[in-house]
Amino acid sequence: MIPTIDTSFEAIAQGSLFLILTVLGLAIVIVAFQGYRRNQSRPMLFLAVGFAAIIVPEITMTVVTRVAEVSEFETITVYQVTNVFAFLCILRAITMDPGRSRAGDSQGGLDE
Amino acid sequence: MDEDCDIETIGGVLEDAVARSILVHARTESLSASALADRCDVSTVTIYRRLETLREHDLVVASTVPERDGNHYKVYRTNVRRLTVDLTQEGFELEIERTDTPADRFTRLIEEM
Helix, strand or coil, rough: CCCCCCCCHHHHHHHHHHHHHHHHHHHHHHHHHHHHHCCCCCHHHHHHHHHHHHHHHHHHHHHHHHHHCCCCHHHEEEEEEHHHHHHHHHHHHHHHCCCCCCCCCCCCCCCC | EEEEEEEHHHHHCCCHHHHHHHHCCCCCCEHHHHHHHHHHHCCHHHHHHHHHHHHCCCCCCEECCCCCCCCEEEEEEECCCEEEEECCEEEEEEEEECCCCCCHHHHHHCCCC
């Protein structure tokens, strides 16, 4: 079945909001991941994974509910389970010790 | 991104010719310790020591480059754009402008929580 293009106000509002949500969410994930890469910061990795665990199911479920029959219970359960995981990751990110590794990893010896 | 730092501490770090040389070479590109050793013409041990000092004072940032064979190595980049020394009633004031990206500031924010 080919879905017809819905031009109702609700559909346009929902579509626009979904787009904004996706762009903002992914932007935060990307910046957090860059922070992890550039600074080797484990908290930032947890933060990136945490935000991704919120935004990715959001995008996925929006698409899935369009093309497949998914009950409301299933949808909500997916959100809740992924949110629990996401919040745990974010909590871990802000409570863990950054554990800065220093430049001289496994480097010793005498100067000059 | 400006901040005030202890002029004596930073001055002490910059007193060292190798440390200054690292900052110059790693200003525009990220370099590995061995590349820095080649360019500064000193041993890698010396480079690692200076890098440690420079990182402690946040003058250099490190990032990891993943290799296909699973061996990761680190590259280093200068994190300073400008140092300003002001003479005021209170004495000398040092201001450091860094070359931070939003990702770096975000990282610092999270790590300081």
